[in-house]
Amino acid sequence: MITELLYDIIYLMAEILKSHYFSDYLKPSQVIYDLKATNKIEAFEELLDVLLKNKLIQNKQLILTRLIDRERLESTVLAEHIAVPHARVDTGNRIAVAIGRSSKGIAYDSQDKKVHLVILIVWNPVIPGLFNHLFAGLARYLREPEFRTKVINARDRHEFYQVLSEIVISLPKDDRLVSRASLLKKLQDIEVKKRRATGTQLKELEKKASLIREELDHATLTRFDRLMERYGYAVAEVESGVCQSCNINVATVMSSAIEGSNDIYICENCGKFLVASSKPVRDKIRETASKKISKKK
Numbered sequence: 001m002i003t004e005l006l007y008d009i010i011y012l013m014a015e016i017l018k019s020h021y022f023s024d025y026l027k028p029s030q031v032i033y034d035l036k037a038t039n040k041i042e043a044f045e046e047l048l049d050v051l052l053k054n055k056l057i058q059n060k061q062l063i064l065t066r067l068i069d070r071e072r073l074e075s076t077v078l079a080e081h082i083a084v085p086h087a088r089v090d091t092g093n094r095i096a097v098a099i100g101r102s103s104k105g106i107a108y109d110s111q112d113k114k115v116h117l118v119i120l121i122v123w124n125p126v127i128p129g130l131f132n133h134l135f136a137g138l139a140r141y142l143r144e145p146e147f148r149t150k151v152i153n154a155r156d157r158h159e160f161y162q163v164l165s166e167i168v169i170s171l172p173k174d175d176r177l178v179s180r181a182s183l184l185k186k187l188q189d190i191e192v193k194k195r196r197a198t199g200t201q202l203k204e205l206e207k208k209a210s211l212i213r214e215e216l217d218h219a220t221l222t223r224f225d226r227l228m229e230r231y232g233y234a235v236a237e238v239e240s241g242v243c244q245s246c247n248i249n250v251a252t253v254m255s256s257a258i259e260g261s262n263d264i265y266i267c268e269n270c271g272k273f274l275v276a277s278s279k280p281v282r283d284k285i286r287e288t289a290s291k292k293i294s295k296k297k
């Protein structure tokens, strides 16, 4: 129908208007071609100094602490050799990005898996959506092995900046939520633990939960809380293509996409968030068997 077509065109135009180049957030003075750091804390400090010099942040120590807290919660290695450490701190209505490349590699989570590109992001509490769209845009590019090679193998500072400037970032549509599945699973585990926790343990869990909540968009959180309230859990694992919450086969395309990805999918049948199974199959069978036994009691 004509109206539908018109709607599509308007939508498409809106999408184009929403696109930004990564260079909108990144000046040449915000990149380091070869980091001196040999470990991740040193790398954070080096990049935070860049942000300080560019007057994009004020409290280096506070941000450093937040970055480390966030890493403890879950590693921010996004793709092979690439990490995106981030912290949500008041930056005066801006998003602050600094990027460092390391030819010798930085010991990040372990000695053997070195990181060659560190993208440090600090953003403001009043603009949570911006972080999500920046993160999604970066992930789309950096998951491509060719693009990764191009960035890491840049011959000089100028080429390094040029390649990074090629990244186009567009606001994801509401139904295309990205990169948050493992965080949702973590949040669920924390919420479950919170039910039995008291005192300092509860405080610690609440701190972790709020760190995760800051990174998820409003629509996802609303859905998550509703599911938690109604069913006691919101995230279901997919095993051999079957949703473990409702036992219905998830579309093949979807289940192969879930495996190896960290994107958020929703079961069309029961509405739970879907994540790839994390357990070896044998453990899972044992668990299902014991669940059946306890149900009979």
Ligand SMILES: [Zn+2]
Residues within 6 Å of the ligand: 236, 243, 244, 245, 246, 247, 248, 267, 268, 269, 270, 271, 272
């Ligand atoms: Zn389901």
